[in-house]
Amino acid sequence: MKLLVSVRSVEEALLAADGGADFIDLKEPGAGALGGLPVATIREIVAALRRHRSGLAVSATIGDVPMHETRRIADCVDAVGACGVDYVKVGIERDPQAPRVLDALAASGWPIVPVFIADQGLDMAHVAYACTLRFPGAMVDTFDKRAGSLFDAVSMEVLGAFVDTVHGAGSMAGLAGALRAVHAPLLHALDPDFAGFRTAVCVGDRSTALDPQRLRDLGMLMRGHSVPALLHE
Numbered sequence: 036m037k038l039l040v041s042v043r044s045v046e047e048a049l050l051a052a053d054g055g056a057d058f059i060d061l062k063e064p065g066a067g068a069l070g071g072l073p074v075a076t077i078r079e080i081v082a083a084l085r086r087h088r089s090g091l092a093v094s095a096t097i098g099d100v101p102m103h104e105t106r107r108i109a110d111c112v113d114a115v116g117a118c119g120v121d122y123v124k125v126g127i128e129r130d131p132q133a134p135r136v137l138d139a140l141a142a143s144g145w146p147i148v149p150v151f152i153a154d155q156g157l158d159m160a161h162v163a164y165a166c167t168l169r170f171p172g173a174m175v176d177t178f179d180k181r182a183g184s185l186f187d188a189v190s191m192e193v194l195g196a197f198v199d200t201v202h203g204a205g206s207m208a209g210l211a212g213a214l215r216a217v218h219a220p221l222l223h224a225l226d227p228d229f230a231g232f233r234t235a236v237c238v239g240d241r242s243t244a245l246d247p248q249r250l251r252d253l254g255m256l257m258r259g260h261s262v263p264a265l266l267h268e
């Protein structure tokens with residue numbers, strides 16, 4: 036299982052790249068679940084990572100944009116896509132308009148990863164529909180990070196169905212949502228392609244600074260090693 040780590044600056048991106056992350060995810064953690072960074076910052080981080088020759092895949096979020104703001108979603112996707120990232124992450128709310136947004140994203144021409152926001156559970160019909168649209172990957176995440184983790188919002192059975200459905204379409208499946216070290220066995224059982232982290236790699240809440248030691252320990256744990264320092268996290 037690979038590790039996606041969300042970062043907000045050049046300094047954090049280089050720390051994550053050298054500290055064991057497999058995917059560098061650009062977002063402003065203090066501005067919501069999929070908080071967007073200014074495009075100038077995204078460009079700056081992408082350039083620094085390319086100079087650093089990390090070779091790691093880079094994703095960036097467009098911000099938390101409601102499903103009915105279709106024009107704004109399209110504009111944000113174009114702006115972020117043009118920054119040279121490998122994937123553009125777009126939050127998909129549990130909303131009747133989700134299929135229409137997914138159609139627009141598929142037609143955008145950018146490599147989109149829809150991120151299903153699962154605080155109110157996961158609508159598997161929306162996931163199955165997204166899987167007909169040939170996105171390179173799909174993720175699940177939660178919006179309210181104080182309300183517990185992904186595993187408090189969605190059952191193992193439904194998460195297993197998500198991973199299987201996405202894999203059945205030949206795409207990468209990712210899980211996130213205030214995941215912590217204690218969730219490692221559940222994540223290993225589900226075996227997604229990657230798990231996404233911010234809260235667990237910070238000293239305080241997810242808006243505080245990224246801690247390289249926590250990142251290294253979490254990386255070891257997700258790769259199946261025992262990490263005593265994380266036993267009581």
Ligand SMILES: O=C[C@H](O)COP(=O)(O)O
Pocket residue numbers: 039041060062176177180211212213214231232233234235241
């Ligand atoms: O995309 C992954 C997220 O940034 C995970 O953040 P979180 O661990 O605070 O839920």
